[in-house]
Amino acid sequence: MYLLAVAIVSVVPALCQEETYNYQQEFQPTYHQNDAYNPFFKETSQYKEEEKLQYSSFEQINHYLLDVERLYNGTVKSFEIGHSVEGRPIRGIRISKNPGVRKPALLLDAGIHAREWVGPVVAQYAIQQLLANASNANLTDGLDWYILPMLNPDGYVFSMEHPPARLWRKNKAQTFVNYCSGVDLNRNFDYVWGGPGSSDDPCSTNYRGPYPFSEPEAVAFGRFVLSIAQDLRMYLTLHSAAQAILYPWGYTNLVPPDWQDLDALAKKAEAAMSLVNGTRYHVGPTTKVVGLGAGGSDDWAKGAVGIKYVYTLELPGLFYPEKGFHPPTETLPIIAREAFEGIKVFAEHARNRRP
Known part of the structure; x- marks a missing residue:
């Protein structure tokens, strides 16, 4: 596992410059308590399961991460892993009940x-759910959580603020073709980079970039994962809208040797998710459910970093063809509850699993 990781990251030295990066380093931006309402920010006493959810702006997401750090000081630590092409911060939080004690993550x-x-x-x-719903308190016992809600801030802002670009997928990097910009960050990771399901055409939505880890967003995430890899027992990446639980590989029709372990846990999570509202999710290898896609963060996390349990959770949306990637807000509570039931199954397994 170690040799694989070294071989992969040696292509891009920036990934190995861990002396300049510390996920625990606290950033101190100006705090604006009231300039961006976020429906997720609730004191424990204010928590209401039935509250209507809505889409958040990039600014609201960042303020929310700072809000929960302030409210749950000692348990929550916000961090910044790097910046996007256009200079936006990529932030996350760590949830740890006893941060001084090393735990599975x-x-x-x-x-x-x-x-x-x-x-x-x-x-x-x-x-x-992890912080404000007392019934989920056990999920943070003996398990550290690292949650990064927004890995592609430039693309997200562009998609939200420009209606003609609602279906924009990539980041906002300039390419060698002046009229085509952006790299698909989920084709930019250095594990079988350039393989099937990716494109060398900058005008393609699956453009993989000029070389592996060419994008600052992917580099930042890669460095972060390597910095905590020794403790990671589970990696979950949220996508939409195929309504599926996927496991590697995405670069080949073959499956990893431990695919039966991955499949069994995925089916257990899917069963829990289906109890919320009867929604069924496909379960299987990425290539057999949604097709080939080399260079993804999931394949890299398993193949290069060596994390055993790696899943892509494809959220629903296909039942809303006119808004496939942006389901109506009234559907968000059910989608979120379904997803969290699956996440709980994965978390329990990660907490109880030894390295």
């Missing part, structure tokens, strides 16, 4: 594809 991310707005909703909902 679960990593959850969202927003690597700009148009998939529902992923950040679910990531924020998970934070709320």
